[in-house]
Amino acid sequence: MHTGMTVGEFSRATHLSVKTLRHYHDVALLTPADVDPATGYRYYSPDQVPTAQVIVRLRNLDMPVADVKAVLAAEDVSTRNQLIAAHLARLENRLAQAQSAVESLRDLLARPVHGSTIEYRTVRE
Known part of the structure; x- marks a missing residue:
């Protein structure tokens, strides 16, 4: 059994759509804490919420994903x-x-x- 938040729970907590979370995972902007190898389900840690909030803020300020990545790094x-x-x-x-x-x-x-x-x-x- 996995601990952490499902992608749906994390989506609701961060106001990022599931589709956006999947995209951010694909481009390595916000990688889930765990991915079930059998199902591919993504699980996020509650301590990832602040990072997601920063991403939301910068994206709302029209910052491109690549630049958000650079800011976080x-x-x-x-x-x-x-x-x-x-x-x-x-x-x-x-x-x-x-x-x-x-x-x-x-x-x-x-x-x-x-x-x-x-x-x-x-x-x-």
Whole structure:
């Protein structure tokens, strides 16, 4: 008999879907504490809940799985902070691009309805 939480129990405790937990196992982001070799059932330890919560938080902040993996594997606070700062810079860049697009659209809406007058001319050579 296995001790620990089934994938369903762990899913409910962490607000990660079973499908997501399976994916995270496949990409080695969050490996179950035990996998039954006969059935393939995954079992998680209650002490894995905080790690899952960090993963949920970072994924909700739009951090890619590979970067989440790197943050979790960081050996020191400085390395972890550099990875988070790099993600922050990417988000700020996307925000600046979105703000630029919004300004361009507002500019288009502010222009007169009739726009410019087109004039046809013939040029002699």
